[in-house]
Amino acid sequence: MKKALLSHNPLFASLSDAELENLIAVMRQVDLPPDTVLFREGDYGERFYIVVDGQLDIIKAFDTPDERLLHTSGPGDCFGEMGILDPERLRSATVRSRSHARLLEMTKSDFDELLHRKPDIAFDVARTLCRYLHNTDKDNIRFLEEKNRQLAKAFEDLRNAQDQIIEKEKLEHELQLAREIQESLLPRSLPVLPGFDFGARVVPAKAVGGDFFDFIRLDKDSLGIAIGDVSDKGVPAAIFMATTRSLLRAEAKAGRSPAEVLQDVNRHLLSMNESQMFVTVLYGVLYAPTRLFSYARAGHTPPVVSNTSGNLIVPTMQSGQPIGILAKPELDSHVLELSPGSTMLIYTDGMTDARNNAGELFGAGRLYGEFSAHRFLSAEALCESLVKAVLDYYEEGTVLDDMALVAVHVRP
Incomplete structure (x- = not known):
């Protein structure tokens, strides 16, 4: 062998x-x-x-x-x-x-x-x-041919990755600019009205969002207060939100009822809304001498009031439809008398629709409990506390919905 x-x-x-x-x-x-x-x-x-x-x-x-x-x-x-x-x-x-x-x-x-x-x-x-x-x-x-092939592929992958990084950085820069623009549209400072204390917060689920609030000075005794929630998220919702806010400011005048203002805003939105989005809005007028808050609700959650004893008052809801989709939406109008020492909270459904890791809703019950427990805080501190409670409830999860809230405290 x-x-x-x-x-x-x-x-x-x-x-x-x-x-x-x-x-x-x-x-x-x-x-x-x-x-x-x-x-x-x-x-x-x-x-x-x-x-x-x-x-x-x-x-x-x-x-x-x-x-x-x-x-x-x-x-x-x-x-x-x-x-x-x-x-x-x-x-x-x-x-x-x-x-x-x-x-x-x-x-x-x-x-x-x-x-x-x-x-x-x-x-x-x-x-x-x-x-x-x-x-x-x-x-x-x-061997050299294979190495050249690998190097060519590595170079191509690196170039593609670099392009993606540049595109991502460009998008992040644009989103940051959009967020800065959106923040610039919100009130830069809280209003001053004798006998009242105000607080407000917005937390977008993405870099920019569709929830908003606004304070509109009507005259020395009257203040317009608005809060809204656009039906989408991200940049499209932010654009629709900015449009709605601008229209509200244009239509809100002393002597006009909140319902009249919302109907006119709806008419303008219908003439320019090609995206088929809509927005729920609560717009009201606070008249300082009488502590009366007259509001109209377009499909939005109603306000809730906590008195000095911690009892909560939630107005009975009538039918109310969002604006931006119907020619003549039904609106729910109410008048609330805010007693000395009481606090009114207006919020978007992102505050109650938060879910923890088990999928359980934060819900209105938890929000009302937090509200009642912290009713003695200033209006601004109350807003901070409520937002923190909702964010903590998310645990490690992703914030899925925009949040906005406004607190109005009547000084004793």
């Missing part, structure tokens, strides 16, 4: 049977257990091997991130030729046994002695050297 293996090797193809027998006699048998490294890339080598049985992996860049399998040698294959042809040459790859393997080993001195006895073998050596160099060049070219 060993003689057959040698006779098929290009280096020894010209040897006679007797010479092959002599060669086998001087070659040493090497037994390798599985997963054993015979030699490593970069080692000096003066030995040549022929596989008798078993399998061995020829590995480039062994035990590095760039490790790759060149091929697997089996019975009859040989490796390490350059170790006997050019002993100063370093091993070009690592050899590791995949299974138990038996090898025949020839040293440089064994080969030199053979070459001395059989000079014709030099031609076989030359052919083997040419074949080795040719195969090495092909392997190197394939």
Whole structure:
């Protein structure tokens, strides 16, 4: 079997049977257990091997991130030729046994002695050297081509990622500008009205949102108060919100009822609303001398009032429809008398529709409980406390809806 293996090797193809027998006699048998490294890339080598049985992996860049399998040698294959042809040459790859393997080993001195006895073998050596160099060049070219392909793909991925980062930064910048614009549309300061204390907060679910509040000075004794909730979120809702707020300010005049103002705002929205969005609004007029709050409700949640004893008053709701979609929406109009020491809260449904990780609603009951418990706070501190309670209820979840609220406290 060993003689057959040698006779098929290009280096020894010209040897006679007797010479092959002599060669086998001087070659040493090497037994390798599985997963054993015979030699490593970069080692000096003066030995040549022929596989008798078993399998061995020829590995480039062994035990590095760039490790790759060149091929697997089996019975009859040989490796390490350059170790006997050019002993100063370093091993070009690592050899590791995949299974138990038996090898025949020839040293440089064994080969030199053979070459001395059989000079014709030099031609076989030359052919083997040419074949080795040719195969090495092909392997190197394939490796470089693959590396170039990987580098080209990495460059393309990097360029795409850079484009995405630039686009994301541009979008974030635009959203930040939109948020700054939206915040600039909201009242910069709370109103001053003798005998009253005011608070307000807006928390958008996204960078910008569709909930809003506004205070509109009508005359020295009258203050318009509005709160609204657009049917969408994000930039489209913010644009619709800004339009609604501007129309409210344009139509709100002293002497006009809240219902008249909302009907005129609705008429304007219908003439320009191509997005099919709508908005729920509560708009009312607070008249300081009598502490009366006259309001009209267009599909919005009603106000709630806490007296000094902590009792809550929620007006009975009549039908009320949002504005922006119907030619003549039904509005719910009421008048509330705010007693000294009482506090009125107006809010959007984002305050009550919050859900915790278990999917449970925050609900009006929890909001009313928080309101009653913190009724002695200033109007601004009350708003901060209620928003914090809702945000804490979300736990680690994402804020899903915009929130807005206005508090009006009547000083004792």
